[in-house]
Amino acid sequence: MTHLCIKTSRPYPVHIEPGALRHLAEVEEAQVADRFWIITDQTVSALHLETLIKHVTTLFPKTNWMTSTVVPGESSKSLETYADLLHEGIERGVSRRTVILAFGGGMIGDLAGFVAATILRGIPFIQIPTTLLAHDSSVGGKVGLNLSLGKNLVGAFYQPSAVLYDVSFLKTLPDREWRSGFFELLKHGLLAAEPFADQLMDLKLSDMKQLPLESWIAKGISVKQRIVEQDEQEQGIRAFLNYGHTFGHAVEYASERLAHGEAVGIGLVFAKMLEGQVVEANQLAQLLTRLGVELPKRQSFEVYFDYMKRDKKNNQSIRFVLAENGKFNLEEIPVGRLLSAYDMTVRCLKWD
Incomplete structure (x- = not known):
């Protein structure tokens, strides 16, 4: 079992273990x-809701509970679904307790x-992740929605009361979810004070599923913890957690x-090309292939450039988190250099 304490403006525990729900x-x-x-x-409802309800009713037999279920996928991270949940919550008697x-x-x-951050001007919430990817998103207090113009353009910084990470839920993940979470873990491995990404670069999908997940998830969260505790509201180094995300979000x-x-x-391949790290970019490209990532239909540079301009950390210029001599910085990148990196990324990935 692994227990961490995230020391932000409102400190909270992270419990990583099979059976973590008992810490509720x-x-x-x-x-x-x-x-x-x-x-x-x-x-998740079909797979695991019965387990969660059993824990809730056993631990708190006198406390009422209710459930709201949305459609899977990013389409539910919308103003429409958000409004539906607000109305449902108010109609069903949600209070500040x-x-x-x-x-x-x-x-x-x-x-x-x-x-949670906005209904009744804020009520408590607890993160109960069921994916490997959520080792990143469940910690740090970023919450929000997408717009048709781009990802995460509406949101807030609102810390949970706890994160209960029962790794046994990961057993039901499809391959795509394993891959998705793995690349966020790899990103943390590149950002770590003592980088551990090299230990992940040669893995196959079957190897990934055999990792001692509790310790690896804790490694990833610890990297994010170190950064978030220094910069909770992304005024400085927290932007480094967007490594690989500027182009990645656009794609x-x-x-x-x-x-x-x-x-x-x-996005990490693109970032490595911007850094001039062609060998590392090729390693990442080979990893994408080995893990079975199917590249999407490629759009023109202009399409991706338009989305990159809407990234929250950009104003008139496009800024990227890049590494140089082991140190990360947020750097303004001229259009010509972006176009060159795009062309190199296309060739590296053999992206038709």
Whole structure:
């Protein structure tokens, strides 16, 4: 079992272990809750909702609970779904003592967290991740929604009361979700004070599933913990956590079917090309192929450039998180250099 404490403006525990749901009984806000509001998606509901409800009713037999289920996928991280949840919550009697349980992957954590941050001007929520990718999204307090113009353009910084990470839920993940979470873990391995990405570069999909997940998830979260505790609201170094994301988000949003982490993998290749690290870019490209990532239909540079301009850390210029001599910086990149990196990325990935 692994227990971390994230020391932000509102400190909270992270429990990583099989059976982590038992720690719900230790969360102060849960102890005084008038009800639990479980927000999940249809996939997680079918697989695991019964398990969560069993824990809730066993630990808090006198506390009411209710469930809201949304469609899986990024399309639910929308203003429309958000508004539906607000109306449902108010109609069903949510109060400031209600605790939201965000039960699912990154989309659910972002959506349910933003509902918690805004309904009745803020109620407690607890992250209960069910994906490998959520080792990144469940920690740090970023919650929000997408717009048609781009990802995560509406949101807030709102810390959970706890993160309960039961790694046994990961056993039911499809291959795409394993890949998606893996590339966020790899990103943390590149950002770590003592980088560990090299230990992941040669893995196959079957190898990934055999990793001692509890310790590797803790490694990834510890990297994010170190950065978030220094810069909770992304005024400085927290932007480094967007490594691989500027181009990755653009590719994700311009593609019909691509998991977030897969897009980050492509974004990391692009970032390595900007850094002039062609050998590392090729290693990443080989890893994408070995893990079975299917590249989306390639769009023109102009399409991706338009999405990159909408990235929250950009104003008139395009800024990228890049490494130089082991140190990360946020650097303005001229259009010509971006175009060159795009052409090199296309050739590296053999991206038709």
